[in-house]
Amino acid sequence: MPHVAKAWHLKPHDALAIRALSQSMRISPVIAQLLVNRGVTEEADARRFLDAGMNLLHSPKLMPGMEAAVDRILDAIKDRKKICVYGDYDVDGTTGTAILVQLFQKLQVPIQFYVPNRLGEGYGLNMDALRNLHAEGVQVIISVDCGIAALEETKLASELGIEMIITDHHEMRDELPGGGAVLVHPRLPGSLYPWGSLSGSAVAFKLAWALSVRISNHDRVRPELRELLMDSLCLATLGLVADVVPLQDENRVLVKHGLKRISEQPTVGIRALLESSKLGVEQQLRAEDIAFRIAPRINAAGRLGCARSVVELLLTQCPDQARELADFLDQRNTQRQQIERRMLEQAQELAERDGEGRPALVLSHPDWHAGIIGIVAGKLVDRYGRPVILIAQHDGKPFGTGSARSIPGFEMHTALDACRDDLIAHGGHAMAAGLKIAADRIDSFRERFCEYAAQHFPQGIPPVPKLSIDAEMPLSSLTIGLLNDLDRLEPYGADNPRPLFLTGNLQLDGEPRILKDVHLKFFVRSGNSRFAAIGFYMADRLDELLSGGGKVCLVYRPKRNVWQGQTNIEMELVDFQPGPDADLA
Missing domain, CATH: 3.10.310.30 (Diaminopimelate Epimerase; Chain A, domain 1)
Structure with missing residues (x-):
């Protein structure tokens, strides 16, 4: 059962709209075309998209349930009630948990947190955990990234006398949790919040922001809490990228400024994660660095049943403990990769057999x-x-x-x-x-x-998957200047994917190589231009590549490859067609 061939679709080239935006914004035609491809055609919208200033963030007071949650939490602190932050085990849940816990710690409020074991308990609130927390004397639970669909669990909490503050961003049922629970969710019925696609960590960030404003007794947050919120922005950024929410509106703002803060002033725990991921501290990070280097390490802990160590890493102020915990996550990620490779091989064998x-x-x-x-x-x-x-x-x-x-x-x-x-x-x-x-x-x-x-499916089988391509481009246009232009559209992610380019009639140059038994690497040439192309998990397509008589058409993302201080451009393959001419749908 071979891999399915994708139908290549080249997005329309609106020359008039591209020229108008390029001239009014004084940006390169390439950037103008990519903005138009993303539905950004007006100058004002383009400026907001490219600048993504912090002034575009929406006030947390606008979010349904936010003010009631702040009231409930401040009353609990005043009454010295025992509070527990209950988070999910993935990146979004653990980072959101850490955001709230570190605020309570900063305020010197006794706090505990709970992250369920994925393998033994599963996702979200569960009955046994609630009973155990009640037995430990917990009186208030603040959920993070879970709870909006936990009707029975919220009912049990009410019966046990536990006050519930549910912060979440997931889909809701027709019925919402009752029992006096306070619900904080950007899309609650009747919500006027301007942006409904926040992650769980971003909702937690908004709650931390609202609490900090109220505690400061002023619209401007106290300096020490402002610094804490900037650290929280780093954590929210990890959750936003890892949870693959749309990087539009305020998600784009949060991630853009969060990446800058991580690059310039990471927390102790995040610095250790950067080092264990072989990412240079003080280099300019991109969203894909989070998605492919940091997030898998955090998620590996949850997948293998030890997500609590992630929260401990994100909270620690001790560099030695941070390095120890980061190394532990690195080991778990290596274990996860080994298990994943074996399972993928087994699954492909079953798919090809049955x-x-x-x-x-x-x-x-x-x-x-x-x-x-x-x-x-x-x-x-x-x-x-x-x-x-x-x-x-x-x-x-x-x-x-x-x-x-x-x-x-x-x-x-x-x-x-x-x-x-x-x-x-x-x-x-x-x-x-x-x-x-x-x-x-x-x-x-x-x-x-x-x-x-x-x-x-109309024909009884799934339709051919479509591959949408931003632009066709000659190989000679692959320059560092182009990559610098593309950086202006960062951060890339859901609803703002890294651009895909098509270059056809390329000559294979030299013998293709198989890397680590699974990846495919080769060189292509056109005129005086020669670049390396790498196709991850495409080793089984080697014969297909060679069937084009030495010619190939590529769909790819241009990327920097920095090695020993030297920067080269590499083509990260998304797909290819053997032969000189591309077949476009």
């Missing part, structure tokens, strides 16, 4: 790690262009845990609901979901799910 002709893939294995199946499922979606569900069968237990990833146009949570008779539990949203299933129902579920998918 997936031919199926509109979706439902694969299971007794040796798979429940904390990593989501990553592997995402890679299979990209490779095969169809919905994927991977199920980790628990050794000696009569059930398995599944992770699902989808494609545009196929709502995973709806599909799972249609197959709910085969499931113990399920939940999620359109593009990603989780499930629990009895081991003896996996085969039945596979058939029912694939039948549902076949009925959903």
